[in-house]
Amino acid sequence: xxxxxxxxxxxxxxxxxxxxxxxxxxxxxxxxxxxxxxxxxxxxxxxxxxxxxxxxxxxxxxxxxxxxxxxxxxxxxxxxxx
Amino acid sequence: xxxxxxxxxxxxxxxxxxxxxxxxxxxxxxxxxxxxxxxxxxxxxxxxxxxxxxxxxxxxxxxxxxxxxxxxxxxxxxxxxxxxxxxxxxxxxxxxxxxxxxxxxxxxxxxxxxxxxxxxxxxxxxxxxxxxxxxxxxxxxxxxxxxxxxxxxxxxxxxxxxxxxxxxxxxxxxxxxxxxxxxxxxxxxxxxxxxxxxxxxxxxxxxxxxxxxxxxxxxxxxxxxxxxxxxxxxxxxxxxxxxxxxxxxxxxxxxxxxxxxxxxxxxxxxxxxxxxxxxxxxxxxxxxxxxxxxxxxxxxxxxxxxxxxxxxxxxxxxxxxxxxxxxxxxxxxxxxxxxxxxxxxxxxxxxxxxxxxxxxxxxxxxxxxxxxxxxxxxxxxxxxxxxxxxxxxxxxxxxxxxxxxxxxxxxxxxxxxxxxxxxxxxxxxxxxxxxxxxxxxxxxxxxxxxxxxxxxxxxxxxxxxxxxxxxxxxxxxxxxxxxxxxxxxxxxxxxxxxxxxxxxxxxxxxxxxxxxxxxxxxxxxxxxxxxxxxxxxxxxxxxxxxxxxxxxxxxxxxxxxxxxxxxxxxxxxxxxxxxxxxxxxxxxxxxxxxxxxxxxxxxxxxxxxxxxxxxxxxxxxxxxxxxxxxxxxxxxxxxxxxxxxxxxxxxxxxxxxxxxxxxxxxxxxxxxxxxxxxxxxxxxxxxxxxxxxxxxxxxxxxxxxxxxxxxxxxxxxxxxxxxxxxxxxxxx
Numbered sequence: 129x130x131x132x133x134x135x136x137x138x139x140x141x142x143x144x145x146x147x148x149x150x151x152x153x154x155x156x157x158x159x160x161x162x163x164x165x166x167x168x169x170x171x172x173x174x175x176x177x178x179x180x181x182x183x184x185x186x187x188x189x190x191x192x193x194x195x196x197x198x199x200x201x202x203x204x205x206x207x208x209x210x
Numbered sequence: 211x212x213x214x215x216x217x218x219x220x221x222x223x224x225x226x227x228x229x230x231x232x233x234x235x236x237x238x239x240x241x242x243x244x245x246x247x248x249x250x251x252x253x254x255x256x257x258x259x260x261x262x263x264x265x266x267x268x269x270x271x272x273x274x275x276x277x278x279x280x281x282x283x284x285x286x287x288x289x290x291x292x293x294x295x296x297x298x299x300x301x302x303x304x305x306x307x308x309x310x311x312x313x314x315x316x317x318x319x320x321x322x323x324x325x326x327x328x329x330x331x332x333x334x335x336x337x338x339x340x341x342x343x344x345x346x347x348x349x350x351x352x353x354x355x356x357x358x359x360x361x362x363x364x365x366x367x368x369x370x371x372x373x374x375x376x377x378x379x380x381x382x383x384x385x386x387x388x389x390x391x392x393x394x395x396x397x398x399x400x401x402x403x404x405x406x407x408x409x410x411x412x413x414x415x416x417x418x419x420x421x422x423x424x425x426x427x428x429x430x431x432x433x434x435x436x437x438x439x440x441x442x443x444x445x446x447x448x449x450x451x452x453x454x455x456x457x458x459x460x461x462x463x464x465x466x467x468x469x470x471x472x473x474x475x476x477x478x479x480x481x482x483x484x485x486x487x488x489x490x491x492x493x494x495x496x497x498x499x500x501x502x503x504x505x506x507x508x509x510x511x512x513x514x515x516x517x518x519x520x521x522x523x524x525x526x527x528x529x530x531x532x533x534x535x536x537x538x539x540x541x542x543x544x545x546x547x548x549x550x551x552x553x554x555x556x557x558x559x560x561x562x563x564x565x566x567x568x569x570x571x572x573x574x575x576x577x578x579x580x581x582x583x584x585x586x587x588x589x590x591x592x593x594x595x596x597x598x599x600x601x602x603x604x605x606x607x608x609x610x611x612x613x614x615x616x617x618x619x620x621x622x623x624x625x626x627x628x629x630x631x632x633x634x635x636x637x638x639x640x641x642x643x644x645x646x647x648x649x650x651x652x653x654x655x656x657x658x659x660x661x662x663x664x665x666x667x668x669x670x671x672x673x674x675x676x677x678x679x680x681x682x683x684x685x686x687x688x689x690x691x692x693x694x695x696x697x698x699x700x701x702x703x704x705x706x707x708x709x710x711x712x713x714x715x716x717x718x719x720x721x722x723x724x725x726x727x728x729x730x731x732x733x734x735x736x737x738x739x740x741x742x743x744x745x746x747x748x749x750x751x752x753x754x755x756x757x758x759x760x761x762x763x764x765x766x767x768x769x770x771x772x773x774x775x776x777x778x779x780x781x782x783x784x785x786x787x788x789x790x791x792x793x794x795x796x797x798x799x800x801x802x803x804x805x806x807x808x809x810x811x812x813x814x815x816x817x818x819x820x821x822x823x824x825x826x827x828x829x830x831x832x833x834x835x836x837x838x839x840x841x842x843x844x845x846x847x848x849x850x851x852x853x854x855x856x857x858x859x860x861x862x863x864x865x866x867x868x869x870x871x872x873x874x875x876x877x878x879x880x881x882x883x884x885x886x887x888x889x890x891x892x893x894x895x896x897x898x899x900x901x902x903x904x905x906x907x908x909x910x911x912x913x914x915x916x917x918x919x920x921x922x923x924x925x926x927x928x929x930x931x932x933x934x935x936x937x938x939x940x941x942x
Contacts, residue, residue: 161472163285166284166285167324168479179509182509182514182604182607184607185607186606194321197717197718198718199610
């Protein structure tokens with residue numbers, strides 16, 4: 129649960145607000161994964177969880193200084209290491 | 211001759227076409243407005259509802275250029291209709307808009323890395339390009355230092371720093387635009403060899419597009435390779451066998467090198483990273499304090515939704531309240547204009563056509579404008595300030611339960627004032643299926659034109675008694691609004707599972723920095739939307755109202771009208787003004803009853819009888835096709851009352867006590883009143899809405915489906931209300 133060690137692999141939706149991760153790989157539908165990469169979410173990039181929307185979904189993240197909003201269902205396909 | 215006077219630069223060189231391009235939120239429109247001032251036009255690209263903004267501007271040398279503001283885009287490989295247009299213009303696939311002679315590529319200096327992604331894609335097309343770094347003031351404030359010369363060297367194109375909102379750096383930009391800008395000779399592609407081989411194989415088979423830049427051919431091939439078959443513009447640009455080959459090659463690549471779609475993106479970001487490392491020095495810890503502070507409140511778990519609903523309430527209220535005086539003013543001006551025309555012209559069919567057909571139609575169109583303008587003023591301020599993205603962020607989960615996106619909330623809310631601006635506001639929804647679903651359910655929101663009808667029927671049939679803390683009329687009115695919302699939810703759910711089904715689209719959305727909205731961008735936008743409505747929907751509204759005028763006025767003389775006409779002549783002769791007025795009201799009623807509209811009203815009686823409606827209501831249903839509130843004045847005419855409105859006690863009494871001439875019993879009961887209200891909640895009666903849906907969906911398919919679906923639902927619901935109510939003995 130909350131005690132995941134550093135460097136552990138996890139999916140993006142499980143980061144806590146303020147927590148950072150490095151994108152390892154993107155799964156899911158190829159066209160959607162490509163789009164996310166075009167928006168700057170390429171493997172090796174640091175990504176930070178900012179907050180979740182009032183009802184818990186979608187999420188706000190920053191990558192390359194840009195604030196993006198993703199749904200949890202999309203963030204689940206992005207693997208990160210903390 | 212006089213030709214000799216013209217400056218040689220003007221006549222010898224053709225007008226250069228310059229396009230402004232960049233990511234959403236880069237400040238393209240601000241720059242466009244700064245460069246063109248008010249010399250701009252808004253139109254549409256053929257076949258799609260993407261706005262085409264063009265303008266002109268003069269360079270320091272005196273040369274005039276034509277400026278095109280392309281829609282915001284993230285990539286040459288599109289995910290929205292806007293992005294399809296950008297790709298098609300740049301690749302030379304858009305016949306009406308050839309690739310520009312010069313591209314002003316606008317990037318946000320505070321988000322250089324992400325914005326350079328599309329910039330690099332476009333640089334590689336080999337077109338003359340100037341990189342415009344916008345928001346240099348904000349970058350400076352954040353402590354970001356950018357070496358423009360270094361950036362220019364790495365990219366091989368001129369780089370200019372500006373602050374478009376403040377107008378800084380525009381003189382320099384204009385001077386650069388005056389020079390002959392050469393395309394970058396540098397190559398940034400690091401496409402993996404296996405991808406290059408496939409692209410070359412595909413390239414040999416591609417058709418030659420006369421407008422396509424030579425270096426764009428690889429991108430065209432890549433676009434075909436990446437296409438998942440949903441891109442109609444692309445499908446038209448290549449023969450079917452090549453499209454099929456591309457699909458086979460893509461599948462083969464999937465097997466050989468599963469990550470091929472991303473390899474190309476990764477390579478480009480690696481190049482960008484190197485370029486930015488050399489040219490940009492950013493502070494280690496960057497914080498946008500305004501964003502942090504505002505978002506902590508505006509997207510707060512509890513305060514966020516509360517503020518959102520307060521804001522929406524205020525907006526909705528203002529659309530109603532602020533528009534009313536303007537609508538009344540337009541009404542009275544149109545009335546005065548009609549009065550003037552009737553006083554200047556002799557009574558007769560031409561006068562009647564002008565007054566009751568043309569002027570009434572123009573008046574109806576004009577009365578929509580205050581609501582459209584005010585709503586778009588709000589929407590533009592919300593959009594421009596950056597709040598709109600937060601609104602979608604807050605509402606997405608709730609709207610997602612219904613199968614819609616967070617962006618659908620504002621168009622739907624606006625539809626309570628009027629579905630027309632609401633449907634026009636769906637342009638902020640970039641996914642086509644979400645947008646069409648929203649358009650299809652927007653007319654179920656009870657608009658302000660239904661209110662007079664509800665008010666008349668509730669006043670006539672619903673007893674004013676208290677039920678707990680509420681009154682029965684209040685509860686009834688609320689139920690009508692609620693019914694519309696519930697049916698909309700149901701219809702949206704069904705549409706998303708049938709006609710508009712498809713994989714859940716990618717939601718990903720940028721949350722831009724907050725900025726003060728600029729009137730320079732907002733006011734022209736509001737003006738353009740209003741004019742667009744007048745031009746496109748106004749013609750249909752005018753035609754409908756002339757048609758209905760004809761149906762309601764002809765034939766003028768019938769056997770039934772003869773005795774009343776004789777009575778009127780006698781009353782005029784005797785000078786009895788009371789008798790003249792009475793005879794005129796009777797004549798109006800008899801004429802309407804025997805007009806084509808009256809005959810249609812009678813002809814549809816068998817269809818509407820199971821709902822409890824008689825031919826008089828039938829006539830009202832026909833004339834309400836011009837606008838729903840016309841129902842009220844039609845009922846007044848049918849009941850020989852002249853100019854009564856929904857507040858009129860006599861019209862309410864007439865409805866309550868009207869007698870069915872065949873049975874001698876009371877014609878209408880409270881149950882019929884409710885059945886009629888339910889019909890008005892669900893029926894698609896507004897031809898203006900149909901015209902706007904036709905325009906926004908660019909096809910007749912959706913407006914026709916809307917007409918059939920809404921009217922069937924209305925009939926079934928009213929049928930159920932009336933038949934079940936009668937069987938149970940309710941409200942008879």
